Amino acid sequence: MEFKENQTIYLQIGDYVCEQILLGRWNEGDRILSVRELGVALEVNPNTVMRSFDFLQSNEIIFNKRGVGYFVEENAKTKIIDYRRKQFLEQELPVIFKTMNLLGMTIEDINVQYNSYLKSIA
Amino acid sequence: MEFKENQTIYLQIGDYVCEQILLGRWNEGDRILSVRELGVALEVNPNTVMRSFDFLQSNEIIFNKRGVGYFVEENAKTKIIDYRRKQFLEQELPVIFKTMNLLGMTIEDINVQYNSYLKSIA
Amino acid sequence: MEFKENQTIYLQIGDYVCEQILLGRWNEGDRILSVRELGVALEVNPNTVMRSFDFLQSNEIIFNKRGVGYFVEENAKTKIIDYRRKQFLEQELPVIFKTMNLLGMTIEDINVQYNSYLKSIA
Amino acid sequence: MEFKENQTIYLQIGDYVCEQILLGRWNEGDRILSVRELGVALEVNPNTVMRSFDFLQSNEIIFNKRGVGYFVEENAKTKIIDYRRKQFLEQELPVIFKTMNLLGMTIEDINVQYNSYLKSIA
DNA sequence: GTGGTCTAGACCACC
DNA sequence: GTGGTCTAGACCACA
Structure with missing residues (x-):
């Protein structure tokens, strides 16, 4: 690994x-x-x-x-997911949003990226 | 600082x-x-x-x-922005998308979060 | 050392x-x-x-x-040798040749010096 | 400059x-x-x-x-040339020769380089 | 034990 | 004044 x-x-x-x-x-x-x-x-x-x-x-x-x-x-699975969701919403997303603003990107740009991401893993 | x-x-x-x-x-x-x-x-x-x-x-x-x-x-400015944008698109976003999928969240959930984020900094 | x-x-x-x-x-x-x-x-x-x-x-x-x-x-060895060789051919030798010309020395003079160098380390 | x-x-x-x-x-x-x-x-x-x-x-x-x-x-010219020649023979050449040996290059390789150098400045 | 970071302080060559 | 290098010593997270 x-x-x-x-x-x-x-x-x-x-x-x-x-x-x-x-x-x-x-x-x-x-x-x-x-x-x-x-x-x-x-x-x-x-x-x-x-x-x-x-x-x-x-x-x-x-x-x-x-x-x-x-x-x-x-309940390990539930715990993991709950923990990760909390982490994601409270820690990661705000940072992402801040970066977006700094770089002058909009939620639309993210949508575009997300669609190409979905294709890439399809 | x-x-x-x-x-x-x-x-x-x-x-x-x-x-x-x-x-x-x-x-x-x-x-x-x-x-x-x-x-x-x-x-x-x-x-x-x-x-x-x-x-x-x-x-x-x-x-x-x-x-x-x-x-x-x-061109320092351009370099900085280019570097950050690249970092964001290639490193950070894919991780975010992967996490979203793992947590069963959709791009709509992100939209909702983003809107409340925008309000919070307004 | x-x-x-x-x-x-x-x-x-x-x-x-x-x-x-x-x-x-x-x-x-x-x-x-x-x-x-x-x-x-x-x-x-x-x-x-x-x-x-x-x-x-x-x-x-x-x-x-x-x-x-x-x-x-x-490949550390190869990298080191490649780097040194490149340095030698592109950086050091041209300077040497330029100096030779400025001083009015020929490649023959270098040969002579080289032979006495070889003897000195033998 | x-x-x-x-x-x-x-x-x-x-x-x-x-x-x-x-x-x-x-x-x-x-x-x-x-x-x-x-x-x-x-x-x-x-x-x-x-x-x-x-x-x-x-x-x-x-x-x-x-x-x-x-x-x-x-006599400035003479002084400069004398100084440089001494510098060249006693300081620079020995280093060059040592490097040549380390890199496994022969005086023949130098000759080749010198000839292409002469062409490059012709 | 390992590397990594930081501080404090000294000294140097250089502009 | 500037950066650059080095030392001594401390503290930390990590393997």
């Missing part, structure tokens, strides 16, 4: 795990990959993966059974 | 200088504040300012006359 | 690292000395070493793994 | 004046341009030109008549 430069790796791993949960790779109650396995898979130090799991656990996305592994919490 | 926590100071200073150029405080060919003056103004070490100027110079926003000072490059 | 007076230290460190790579001390993909270690070895402030590494990284000679260290890029 | 980055301006001005003398623009005994005139011509601070003249005077290339101007010394 390739990591972005402007965000710390363990947070990107956290996002990755959430993504996998949303995509249904691991359902609620399922055991996810071990720290070591995921470390190998992502070519990352297990300590770094551990930190991600810590983070996810403190956000009640996963929980730990000692000696067994990490498991997906009940 | 107050600095954000999640981005390094010298980059924020770089943004600040670009902003001042866009706003017309320094026009193309003008000499900008010296490393020391800007350091005092922003309550920051001159070395940190120097690092910003280094960065801006390598991006051809400003240039240096030895023993004289730093000056705004020709 | 002793440094020349007419060139800034961090560039000399950059040259030093390139030299070590060319000599095979560090091969492509290898981790090089840490900022601190090299600072101690060359009796130089770690900040100065960092500046060298910054420079080498921007020239794609080395790259960084956060929290791990700096590593030699693929 | 455009100045190189890796050498200080006043030395480049000194070289420029020597060049003009060698080329016969100013002969021995002639008055050269004033500090102010040359400053304007080269788009440089008169102080900087002054420093060059200081340097040239201390090397007995030019001399000063107070209130009148700077004049080319007797």
